[in-house]
Amino acid sequence: MAKVLLIEDDSETAEEIAAELADRGFEIEWSANGVEGLDKARSSRPDAMIVDRLLPGMDGLAVIEALRKDQVRTPVLVLSALGAVDDRVRGLRMGGDDYLTKPFAVVELVARVEALLRRPAESRETTLRVGPLELDLIARTAKRGDRVIELLPREFRLLEYMMQRSDQLLTRAMLLEEVWNYKFVPATNLVDVHMGRLRHKVDQADEVPMIHNVRGAGFILRAVS
Amino acid sequence: MRQPQFIRSNTFHWALMVAGVFAVFVIVLFGFIYWQIDDYLTARSDRVITAEMDEIVGLSPERRLEAIDDRLRQDPREVHLAAIFAADGRRITGNLESLPSDLRIDAPAQRANIIRTDRGRREHQVIRAIARRMRNGDVLVIGRNVDEASEISHVVGQALALGLLPGFGLCLLAGAWLSVRAQKRVEEVNQRVQRIIAGDLRERLPHRTVDEPFSKLAIIVNGMLDEMETMIHALAGVGNDIAHDLRTPLTRARLSLERGRTNATTLEQLQTVADKAIAGIDQSLTIITALLRLAEIENSRRSVGFDSVALHEMLREVCDIYEPIAENKNIALRVIATHRLDVRGDRDLLIEAVANLVDNAIKFTPEGGRVGIELLRGDKATILRVTDSGCGISDQEREVVLRRFYRSDKIRNTPGVGLGLNLVAAIVKLHGFRLAIYPGPGGRVEIICPDHKDGIKELASFVKCGQPAATVRVPSPEKCGRQ
Numbered sequence: 001m002a003k004v005l006l007i008e009d010d011s012e013t014a015e016e017i018a019a020e021l022a023d024r025g026f027e028i029e030w031s032a033n034g035v036e037g038l039d040k041a042r043s044s045r046p047d048a049m050i051v052d053r054l055l056p057g058m059d060g061l062a063v064i065e066a067l068r069k070d071q072v073r074t075p076v077l078v079l080s081a082l083g084a085v086d087d088r089v090r091g092l093r094m095g096g097d098d099y100l101t102k103p104f105a106v107v108e109l110v111a112r113v114e115a116l117l118r119r120p121a122e123s124r125e126t127t128l129r130v131g132p133l134e135l136d137l138i139a140r141t142a143k144r145g146d147r148v149i150e151l152l153p154r155e156f157r158l159l160e161y162m163m164q165r166s167d168q169l170l171t172r173a174m175l176l177e178e179v180w181n182y183k184f185v186p187a188t189n190l191v192d193v194h195m196g197r198l199r200h201k202v203d204q205a206d207e208v209p210m211i212h213n214v215r216g217a218g219f220i221l222r223a224v225s
Numbered sequence: 226m227r228q229p230q231f232i233r234s235n236t237f238h239w240a241l242m243v244a245g246v247f248a249v250f251v252i253v254l255f256g257f258i259y260w261q262i263d264d265y266l267t268a269r270s271d272r273v274i275t276a277e278m279d280e281i282v283g284l285s286p287e288r289r290l291e292a293i294d295d296r297l298r299q300d301p302r303e304v305h306l307a308a309i310f311a312a313d314g315r316r317i318t319g320n321l322e323s324l325p326s327d328l329r330i331d332a333p334a335q336r337a338n339i340i341r342t343d344r345g346r347r348e349h350q351v352i353r354a355i356a357r358r359m360r361n362g363d364v365l366v367i368g369r370n371v372d373e374a375s376e377i378s379h380v381v382g383q384a385l386a387l388g389l390l391p392g393f394g395l396c397l398l399a400g401a402w403l404s405v406r407a408q409k410r411v412e413e414v415n416q417r418v419q420r421i422i423a424g425d426l427r428e429r430l431p432h433r434t435v436d437e438p439f440s441k442l443a444i445i446v447n448g449m450l451d452e453m454e455t456m457i458h459a460l461a462g463v464g465n466d467i468a469h470d471l472r473t474p475l476t477r478a479r480l481s482l483e484r485g486r487t488n489a490t491t492l493e494q495l496q497t498v499a500d501k502a503i504a505g506i507d508q509s510l511t512i513i514t515a516l517l518r519l520a521e522i523e524n525s526r527r528s529v530g531f532d533s534v535a536l537h538e539m540l541r542e543v544c545d546i547y548e549p550i551a552e553n554k555n556i557a558l559r560v561i562a563t564h565r566l567d568v569r570g571d572r573d574l575l576i577e578a579v580a581n582l583v584d585n586a587i588k589f590t591p592e593g594g595r596v597g598i599e600l601l602r603g604d605k606a607t608i609l610r611v612t613d614s615g616c617g618i619s620d621q622e623r624e625v626v627l628r629r630f631y632r633s634d635k636i637r638n639t640p641g642v643g644l645g646l647n648l649v650a651a652i653v654k655l656h657g658f659r660l661a662i663y664p665g666p667g668g669r670v671e672i673i674c675p676d677h678k679d680g681i682k683e684l685a686s687f688v689k690c691g692q693p694a695a696t697v698r699v700p701s702p703e704k705c706g707r708q
Contacts, residue, residue, distance in 0.1 A: 193549045
């Protein structure tokens with residue numbers, strides 16, 4: 001069971017987050033201020049941390065900085081009410097691994113925590129495999145079983161990202177940030193359109209679907225069981 | 226005692242100084258006139274007495290006495306003086322008591338202090354006189370009273386007083402008047418400004434003729450006030466807009482929550498209600514995010530982070546992202562950008578701007594239409610052009626559409642926050658570029674990036690093409706993402 005340390009001064013928000021994560025099977029530890037949070041981070045060695053930016057006693061970014069100085073590489077999700085691009089950049093530069101602006105949807109938070117816990121290891125594999133799906137990163141070809149899938153470069157990139165994170169919920173915001181490097185939310189529902197195209201190619205009518213749409217949350221690539 | 230305010234004013238000090246300089250100038254002038262006249266009169270007296278002397282010396286001794294007596298008798302103004310002294314200093318005739326000790330004999334006419342004895346009184350006088358020793362040893366003295374000169378100096382002095390004092394006084398009065406007037410105007414302006422500060426935005430500064438500096442200043446300030454009033458009204462409108470746009474979805478959310486709480490009987494109904502409420506809140510959040518983003522861009526000083534951005538690549542990327550959306554709507558999305566053109570800027574922001582334009586173009590183009598993205602060289606500028614076959618922006622709307630927070634009724638009824646063009650305008654402005662919107666039919670929006678010293682670096686291939694700098698349209702539109 002993954003242990004998550006939550007450092008958040010607003011108790012109501014913290015309770016909601018803790019309850020939600022507990023429902024999803026995480027073990028939650030909560031600190032209401034930065035100093036205590038830093039102590040807990042050092043002593044109980046959580047698998048991931050959620051840190052609010054503005055904390056009494058010690059700023060959230062200072063907590064992360066102190067941890068990084070101690071060579072603690074625990075993945076950190078920074079929460080902040082400061083939504084400007086520059087704030088985000090600063091948060092990530094100070095050692096945060098991901099940045100989520102308040103207010104956020106709970107599914108978004110959970111998806112990001114899970115993504116932090118299951119970050120793909122640096123692999124030298126040149127072929128990705130999920131169930132019958134096979135992606136050759138050198139030849140830039142894709143196959144499902146024996147069927148060759150013709151992919152446009154952008155579809156290839158999207159599928160590669162999803163295969164590296166199979167069985168994980170990927171939210172639209174995550175895909176926009178990671179696959180398209182979008183720093184803003186476009187008016188049109190870009191992700192759905194692109195995903196629709198990819199799904200059309202990956203899952204054909206007579207096949208068991210692999211790309212699943214989680215309503216109101218995002219998408220999951222599942223190996224066919 | 227408190228001085229009247231105008232005495233401390235700058236204008237009055239200047240007037241005082243000018244009056245002083247004027248007085249000194251007049252005094253010097255009058256002094257010069259007096260000195261000249263005095264000189265002239267003395268010279269004339271000297272000539273007269275020298276001539277008389279010559280005349281009397283030329284007479285026989287008896288005739289001399291007669292001549293002197295005649296002279297003294299015919300002298301209503303009592304200016305003539307004459308006497309003959311014996312060698313031992315005894316007076317033989319004349320109206321001088323004695324031979325003046327300081328009078329040099331046989332010298333030209335000079336000043337002398339004498340005592341006049343005729344008409345029964347003894348009177349000290351300063352005169353011009355000449356003395357000559359005659360052959361028999363007697364000394365003949367001829368003199369002339371030059372009181373005329375002092376009379377003239379008196380007249381000159383009177384004239385001076387008559388002219389100078391009123392002049393000086395007038396200067397001071399004018400200075401006082403001017404400074405009081407200036408002060409009045411300042412006070413008037415101050416009162417109006419206080420009213421403006423108090424919130425009366427329609428108040429303006431008073432101005433009379435155009436050529437007066439004060440009025441010119443007032444006109445300039447009034448122009449500024451006009452501008453600010455417009456801006457403040459626009460902002461107030463914006464506030465109302467924001468309030469309206471935020472309240473609408475929030476009201477919807479609240480209503481559905483309330484209804485759900487009372488009416489929902491199954492979990493499913495409750496979930497539907499919750500979904501509706503969440504959608505409403507999300508829309509409010511989107512609006513807030515867009516507004517904050519706009520403020521962020523408008524206030525940012527990002528130019529330090531500017532780098533060379535390869536526009537042709539960027540356009541392909543935008544096209545790549547939007548192509549599926551265009552295809553879904555059966556819209557042909559074309560990019561025409563064969564030449565490498567770089568500008569200095571923030572890549573992320575420029576992508577955001579172009580993406581917004583393309584997003585808009587696709588949104589407002591009916592099915593089966595086309596949207597084009599072009600990169601071309603204009604007159605000393607690189608032009609990013611987005612065209613579509615939609616209804617375009619009407620001529621009337623063309624100007625207002627760029628005004629901050631302007632929302633067309635057309636936009637209001639389509640999904641989206643309606644701040645897209647404002648965002649584009651803000652990004653364009655941040656880069657020092659220009660946004661040009663052309664009237665319909667068909668949408669055509671251009672981002673014009675003027676060449677800076679180091680702004681545009683054209684690749685050799687472009688130069689080799691030998692194309693003139695004027696708009697280079699490259700034929701053979703290619704479909705992006707498929708080359």
